Amino acid sequence: MIHPTALVSSSAKIDEGVEIGPYCIIHEHVWIKKNTKVGAYCEMGLTTPLAHEKQLEIGENSVIRSHSVIYAGSKIGAGLQTGHHVCVREKSDIAEGVQLGSRTDIQGDCSIGRHTKLHADVHIGKQSKIGSFVWLFPEVLLTNDPMPPSETLIGPVIEDYCVVASKVLVFPGVIIGNNAVIGAGSVVKSDIPEWKLATGNPAKPACDVRILRLPDNPKQKAYPWRNRFHRGYPKEIVQAWTEQAQATGKSK
Amino acid sequence: MIHPTALVSSSAKIDEGVEIGPYCIIHEHVWIKKNTKVGAYCEMGLTTPLAHEKQLEIGENSVIRSHSVIYAGSKIGAGLQTGHHVCVREKSDIAEGVQLGSRTDIQGDCSIGRHTKLHADVHIGKQSKIGSFVWLFPEVLLTNDPMPPSETLIGPVIEDYCVVASKVLVFPGVIIGNNAVIGAGSVVKSDIPEWKLATGNPAKPACDVRILRLPDNPKQKAYPWRNRFHRGYPKEIVQAWTEQAQATGKSK
Amino acid sequence: MIHPTALVSSSAKIDEGVEIGPYCIIHEHVWIKKNTKVGAYCEMGLTTPLAHEKQLEIGENSVIRSHSVIYAGSKIGAGLQTGHHVCVREKSDIAEGVQLGSRTDIQGDCSIGRHTKLHADVHIGKQSKIGSFVWLFPEVLLTNDPMPPSETLIGPVIEDYCVVASKVLVFPGVIIGNNAVIGAGSVVKSDIPEWKLATGNPAKPACDVRILRLPDNPKQKAYPWRNRFHRGYPKEIVQAWTEQAQATGKSK
Numbered sequence: 001m002i003h004p005t006a007l008v009s010s011s012a013k014i015d016e017g018v019e020i021g022p023y024c025i026i027h028e029h030v031w032i033k034k035n036t037k038v039g040a041y042c043e044m045g046l047t048t049p050l051a052h053e054k055q056l057e058i059g060e061n062s063v064i065r066s067h068s069v070i071y072a073g074s075k076i077g078a079g080l081q082t083g084h085h086v087c088v089r090e091k092s093d094i095a096e097g098v099q100l101g102s103r104t105d106i107q108g109d110c111s112i113g114r115h116t117k118l119h120a121d122v123h124i125g126k127q128s129k130i131g132s133f134v135w136l137f138p139e140v141l142l143t144n145d146p147m148p149p150s151e152t153l154i155g156p157v158i159e160d161y162c163v164v165a166s167k168v169l170v171f172p173g174v175i176i177g178n179n180a181v182i183g184a185g186s187v188v189k190s191d192i193p194e195w196k197l198a199t200g201n202p203a204k205p206a207c208d209v210r211i212l213r214l215p216d217n218p219k220q221k222a223y224p225w226r227n228r229f230h231r232g233y234p235k236e237i238v239q240a241w242t243e244q245a246q247a248t249g250k251s252k
Numbered sequence: 253m254i255h256p257t258a259l260v261s262s263s264a265k266i267d268e269g270v271e272i273g274p275y276c277i278i279h280e281h282v283w284i285k286k287n288t289k290v291g292a293y294c295e296m297g298l299t300t301p302l303a304h305e306k307q308l309e310i311g312e313n314s315v316i317r318s319h320s321v322i323y324a325g326s327k328i329g330a331g332l333q334t335g336h337h338v339c340v341r342e343k344s345d346i347a348e349g350v351q352l353g354s355r356t357d358i359q360g361d362c363s364i365g366r367h368t369k370l371h372a373d374v375h376i377g378k379q380s381k382i383g384s385f386v387w388l389f390p391e392v393l394l395t396n397d398p399m400p401p402s403e404t405l406i407g408p409v410i411e412d413y414c415v416v417a418s419k420v421l422v423f424p425g426v427i428i429g430n431n432a433v434i435g436a437g438s439v440v441k442s443d444i445p446e447w448k449l450a451t452g453n454p455a456k457p458a459c460d461v462r463i464l465r466l467p468d469n470p471k472q473k474a475y476p477w478r479n480r481f482h483r484g485y486p487k488e489i490v491q492a493w494t495e496q497a498q499a500t501g502k503s504k
Numbered sequence: 505m506i507h508p509t510a511l512v513s514s515s516a517k518i519d520e521g522v523e524i525g526p527y528c529i530i531h532e533h534v535w536i537k538k539n540t541k542v543g544a545y546c547e548m549g550l551t552t553p554l555a556h557e558k559q560l561e562i563g564e565n566s567v568i569r570s571h572s573v574i575y576a577g578s579k580i581g582a583g584l585q586t587g588h589h590v591c592v593r594e595k596s597d598i599a600e601g602v603q604l605g606s607r608t609d610i611q612g613d614c615s616i617g618r619h620t621k622l623h624a625d626v627h628i629g630k631q632s633k634i635g636s637f638v639w640l641f642p643e644v645l646l647t648n649d650p651m652p653p654s655e656t657l658i659g660p661v662i663e664d665y666c667v668v669a670s671k672v673l674v675f676p677g678v679i680i681g682n683n684a685v686i687g688a689g690s691v692v693k694s695d696i697p698e699w700k701l702a703t704g705n706p707a708k709p710a711c712d713v714r715i716l717r718l719p720d721n722p723k724q725k726a727y728p729w730r731n732r733f734h735r736g737y738p739k740e741i742v743q744a745w746t747e748q749a750q751a752t753g754k755s756k
Contacts, residue, residue, distance in 0.1 A: 005259075007509075007526055022259055023275055023293075023527055025544055040277055040295055041319075041527075043544055043570050066295050067319055067337070067545075067571055069588050084321050084339055085355075085571070085589055087606050102339050102357055103589075105606055105624050117401075120357050120375060123624060123642050135401055138375050139393055141643055143670045143688055146719050147726045149621075149639055149733050166395045167421045169671045169689045184395055185421045185439040185453065187689040201453065201689065201705065215398050222399045229401050257511075274511055275527055275545075292529055292547055293571075318547050319571055319589070336573050336591055337607075354591050354609055369653075372609050372627060387653055390627050391645055418647045419673045436647055437673045437691040437705065453705065467650050474651045481653050 003040075012045065021066065029072045030056045039066035039084070047072045050108070051090035059096055071108070083120060095132065097234070110155060115233060119166075127155030131178065133226065134158050137166040146172045159194065161224060168203075179224055181209045195223075264297065273318065281324045282308045291318035291336070299324045302360070303342035311348060323360070335372060347384065349486070362407060367485060371418075379407030383430065385478065386410050389418040398424045411446065413476060420455075431476055433461045447475075516549065525570065533576045534560045543570035543588070551576045554612070555594035563600060575612070587624060599636065601738070614659060619737060623670075631659030635682065637730065638662050641670040650676045663698065665728060672707075683728055685713045 002008055002020040011028035017035040020026060024038055027045030032038065042064055045056045051073025059078030064070070066084050073090035080094065083102030088094075093111040100106065101120035110124055113132030118124070122136045125144035130136070136158070144153040154173035158164065162176050165184035176182065177194030187201040196205035197212065209223035220228060226241045254260055254272040263280035269287040272278060276290055279297030284290065294316055297308045303325025311330030316322070318336050325342035332346065335354030340346075345363040352358065353372035362376055365384030370376070374388045377396035382388070388410070396405040406425035410416065414428050417436035428434065429446030439453040448457035449464065461475035472480060478493045506512055506524040515532035521539040524530060528542055531549030536542065546568055549560045555577025563582030568574070570588050577594035584598065587606030592598075597615040604610065605624035614628055617636030622628070626640045629648035634640070640662070648657040658677035662668065666680050669688035680686065681698030691705040700709035701716065713727035724732060730745045 022277055023545075025526055041275075041293055041545055041571070046570075066298075066321055067293070067589070069570055085319070085337055085607075087588055103337075103355060103607060107624075120359075121373070121625070125642075137395070137397075137400060138377075139391070139643070141670055143641075145641075145669075147716065148641060148667050148669055148685075149729055150718065150726075151733065151735070152718075152720050163400050165397075165400055166393055171688065181400075184423065212399065214402065214404075216404050222402075225401055229403065231403070274529055293527075293545055318550075318573055319545070337571070337589055355589075355607060372611075373625075389647070389649075389652060390629075391643070415652050417649075417652055418645055433652075436675065464651065466654065466656075468656050474654075477653055481655065483655070 009045075015060070027072065029053065030058075032058045033060035033062075033078070035060055036062040036064070038064045039068070041067045042069070044070045045072045046070075048090060054090070065102070074108070077114065101138070113160065115237070117232075125153070125155055125172075127153045129155060129157045131158060131160035131162065133161045135163045137164065137168075137184070139167045140164050140170070141168070142170045144172050156188075161226065163223075163225065179209065181212075181223060261297075267312070279324065281305065282310075284310045285312035285314075285330070287312055288314040288316070290316045291320070293319045294321070296322045297324045298322075300342060306342065317354070326360070329366065353390070365412065367489070369484075377405070377407055377424075379405045381407060381409045383410060383412035383414065385413045387415045387477075389416060389420075389436070391419045392416050392422070393420070394422045396424045408440075413478065415475075415477065431461065433464075433475060513549075519564070531576065533557065534562075536562045537564035537566075537582070539564055540566040540568070540584075542568045543572070545571045546573070548574045549576045550574075552594060558594065569606070578612070581618065605642070617664065619741070621736075629657070629659055629676075631657045633659060633661045635662060635664035635666065637665045639667045639729075641668060641672075641688070643671045644668050644674070645672070646674045648676050660692075665730065667727075667729065683713065685716075685727060 003022040005022045006020045006024040008026040009028040012026045013031040015034035019037045021040040025043040030045035054073035056072045057075045062080035068086040070088040071090045074092040076094040077096030079097045081099045085103045088106040089108030091109045092106045095114035097115035099117040104122045109126040110128040112130045116134040118136045119138045121139045123141045128142045144155045156170045157175040159178035161179045163181045170188045175191045179195045180192045181197045183199030186203040189202040192198045198205045212222040214220045227245045230238045255274040257274045258272045258276040260278040261280040264278045265283040267286035271289045273292040277295040282297035306325035308324045309327045314332035320338040322340040323342045326344040328346040329348030331349045333351045337355045340358040341360030343361045347366035349367035351369040356374045358376045361378040362380040364382045368386040370388045371390045373391045375393045380394045394408045396407045408422045409427040411430035413431045415433045422440045427443045431447045432444045433449045435451030438455040441454040444450045450457045464474040466472045479497045482490045507526040509526045510524045510528040512530040513532040516530045517535040519538035523541045525544040529547040534549035558577035560576045561579045566584035572590040574592040575594045578596040580598040581600030583601045585603045589607045592610040593612030595613045596610045599618035601619035603621040608626045610628045611630045613630040614632040616634045620638040622640045623642045625643045627645045632646045646660045648659045660674045661679040663682035665683045667685045674692045679695045683699045684696045687703030690707040693706040696702045702709045716726040718724045731749045734742045
């Protein structure tokens, strides 16, 4: 399952069922867990002084697509899915079920919660904290330097279930509360409360997201999206969402 | 003309005069037509359940630059030119003479008309329809999800001869009429009529583009650009444009 | 120090101490100076009609990270540092100590002064002139076509010590004066005087940057940044800055 052209360090730990594609480079200090597939031209376990002798751990059943680069010193949960040409730097703490779209850049020293999905060309600066079940759409950029260049980086916090649409710019240290939705092209310069829709430059909280309806089905509330969008999530999570929605409905 | 380090499936159809660069991977279900050049580290014909056993067809006289990835299940016309690190997903219907700049991402399920030119870092969401002789400049982003995340994607429509300048964000389902010009950095939230210049956030139609003049040559009308800019287009197309311009001039 | 899988032209000039990573391609007309390290999957010295038989020269002690592409016909000073998936086209005149972040695209026919740092996903159009000790943060885009598409490109000028924050769009021909700071997400449509902070769309000069203080240390002036931020610069430069600051302080 390891392509004969792949260069795999004898110190790397490759579990059973792992596939390593053509022309890959797997350095030492890498542990790839079972049934994970690594596409062609990927380099994994690059070391820097920032992650001296620290391991890279890739969870089981992951798919890493071609031309991607993942440094040593990060722990990534099961079921990672990446696009092509992805970069993940050291000290990225990535939970299970995360998706990283093509050319997405995780600059390291950050955390991403479980089943969070980053689309293509997302840029996550150091010190960012991203919750679980978050959606970041193409070209979202999380910044971290309030007075550039400086030594004190303050990453944004994106809480659980947030949706941040395409080309949104998030300023250093901004907190986007859980279940908030940020409209495409917005510039988020200050905190956004939970459950709010915010749009514009600077982004200002408008309505509660729970009054929004789907344009092609106005009887269906759009948010919380977990009551209507289940593709790609594990059965047990979808079941919990469904039960929670029913309980909430009854209590009203 | 196939580099000895290239891994080419015996089921792939490689026409005469084709060059395949070092370390390329060409899967089965790929047909590369004559005189096309594929740069180093390209992977072509990746399959997914979305394009089961569908062929990738690359037209003759194309140039695919290094580190690019093109999936199975797309048909691409003659004379394709790509930059480096490009991604094209399945079910992309791409006519002849198209240019895709470096790191441009075609997400699939979309159409691009003939001689349309996408510059670097353009992102085309699924369900987009792009006409012929269109210009999309760096970091243009076509979105498709009106209430993210959702299952109903509605791509924008960019009609013939449009010019969309750098960093423009186009909202789902927006129609930009033929010969319209969108200023750099604009956010296009609603339809733009044909022949209009539109700028701002949200982009609003301003003047007719036909009153604009070239800054370095104020006697020369800037639009329609096909009356003054011919580099890279086939002779017979330029001749047709010239005759059309003369006929229009006489009829005035 | 040349990996056995690297394809290196016998006409390329590789100085002593140079490391060439796995699967690299080094064409003829390339001169890599001593102690430079080239990561995996890099292609260097690609030729086009725009740089016929012109050499690519990479200064000593440089680090080129994996999957990068550098064309023939550019001269790059000592101590270049690139991220991954970088592209540098022909006729790029790059001084010593420059950093180019991952996926940064230098379109050629441009100049970048010494110790200037470009972060990830920066896009430099042709005809741009970037001074020394400049900072360009992620997704900064320098455009060059005032009436697209056109043959007359007019690049922006970014003078010494400028700081241009994330996602800033700079219009063709704009001059940003030395020591100016452009806020994140701004669209710079007209010249910005030296020492000014400018923000917004369109970016307008606000205060003098020298009245700004560090948010985490209000006793410390934020600008000129060279009085407080020294990481990564050579000792002799930092010493000159320090002496200059002391002299300025005394003269007040």
